[in-house]
Amino acid sequence: METIIPHSNPPFPAPMLPEPDYVLPGGMKRSQFRAMGTLVSFLLPEAQFSLGAEIIRNLFEYWEQTLSRFLPDSELSQLNRLAGRPVVVSKLLFTVLSSALEAARSTNGLYDPTLLNQLVQLGYDRTFEEVSAQSAAPTVRIEPGGRWRSIQLQPSLRLVHMPVGTGIEFGGIAKGMAVDAALAALRREKIETALVNAGGDLAVMGTPAGLRQWPIEIQGKTRTWVVPFHHGALATSGIGRRHWRQGGELRHHLLDPGTGLPARTQLWSVTVAAAQCKQAEVAAKVAFLLGIEQGSEFLRQHGLAALLILQDCSARTVGPWPQEAGKKEVQQC
Numbered sequence: 001m002e003t004i005i006p007h008s009n010p011p012f013p014a015p016m017l018p019e020p021d022y023v024l025p026g027g028m029k030r031s032q033f034r035a036m037g038t039l040v041s042f043l044l045p046e047a048q049f050s051l052g053a054e055i056i057r058n059l060f061e062y063w064e065q066t067l068s069r070f071l072p073d074s075e076l077s078q079l080n081r082l083a084g085r086p087v088v089v090s091k092l093l094f095t096v097l098s099s100a101l102e103a104a105r106s107t108n109g110l111y112d113p114t115l116l117n118q119l120v121q122l123g124y125d126r127t128f129e130e131v132s133a134q135s136a137a138p139t140v141r142i143e144p145g146g147r148w149r150s151i152q153l154q155p156s157l158r159l160v161h162m163p164v165g166t167g168i169e170f171g172g173i174a175k176g177m178a179v180d181a182a183l184a185a186l187r188r189e190k191i192e193t194a195l196v197n198a199g200g201d202l203a204v205m206g207t208p209a210g211l212r213q214w215p216i217e218i219q220g221k222t223r224t225w226v227v228p229f230h231h232g233a234l235a236t237s238g239i240g241r242r243h244w245r246q247g248g249e250l251r252h253h254l255l256d257p258g259t260g261l262p263a264r265t266q267l268w269s270v271t272v273a274a275a276q277c278k279q280a281e282v283a284a285k286v287a288f289l290l291g292i293e294q295g296s297e298f299l300r301q302h303g304l305a306a307l308l309i310l311q312d313c314s315a316r317t318v319g320p321w322p323q324e325a326g327k328k329e330v331q332q333c
Contacts, residue, residue: 038199116167238269
């Protein structure tokens with residue numbers, strides 16, 4: 001698989017940290033804003049905060065204006081409306097679409113960026129904050145995915161030709177790529193220490209002064225896991241937040257391309273560590289769709305560390321995930 005690249009150095013150092021105090025690391029400053037349908041938060045050195053914050057905000061705003069399916073004037077929305085005709089697109093849209101199609105090919109379609117119509121029919125037709133907690137059942141049969149196979153790209157012209165009826169929805173891969181791009185932009189401006197988090201898809205570089213690693217908090221179903229993270233990225237795919245009811249059926253946004261319907265697994269969430277956020281995002285989604293056993297095997301085959309939270313509130317780790325990471329109970333299942 002070309003889009004999932006195992007890292008040579010494990011992101012979790014030894015020995016494990018005890019559970020840390022939840023305070024801002026010394027010399028660092030935090031801020032947050034909403035973009036790309038989620039909350040974007042970041043930590044930067046105080047001395048470079050103004051420059052770094054401007055870089056991150058401008059990047060995410062541009063990516064949202066280009067790639068959001070919820071903005072009618074975004075470039076992605078315009079491309080979806082022009083399905084059936086060849087369209088020349090921007091470098092950013094072409095790059096993200098090319099990466100999404102490569103992820104689809106390398107996962108044999110388990111990652112499918114052409115499930116927009118299915119999501120809309122299932123009730124996810126606006127930003128999640130606006131989705132009705134209870135909506136009417138779909139009036140037409142939900143089709144399986146796979147339309148990505150018919151999209152034609154011409155790189156020399158950045159030309160995209162999608163069949164009539166095809167709709168693109170990038171989902172988490174766009175957020176992951178935006179996080180990766182934000183760190184790269186910070187690095188070009190000589191900012192070497194940062195954490196950028198887009199709704200649970202995060203990446204780090206450097207470490208705060210006086211620390212050897214970042215203490216990262218991961219929300220589970222019944223507990224919060226705190227893991228010491230040294231470098232790279234983490235991404236989570238799960239149904240803890242994005243779910244709703246439609247015609248009495250519980251729905252969520254992680255669709256099985258084989259049916260076009262929300263995936264039915266015993267998993268609640270999957271968190272994956274990888275070299276880049278894009279890689280972690282694709283791997284987490286694929287592992288969730290595959291389920292506990294096949295998902296775990298998929299992650300092992302690609303040398304990735306992961307935390308799987310099951311619907312029954314138990315947890316399973318894969319690869320070099322820290323077995324004794326600090327954790328605190330938050331509720332009973």
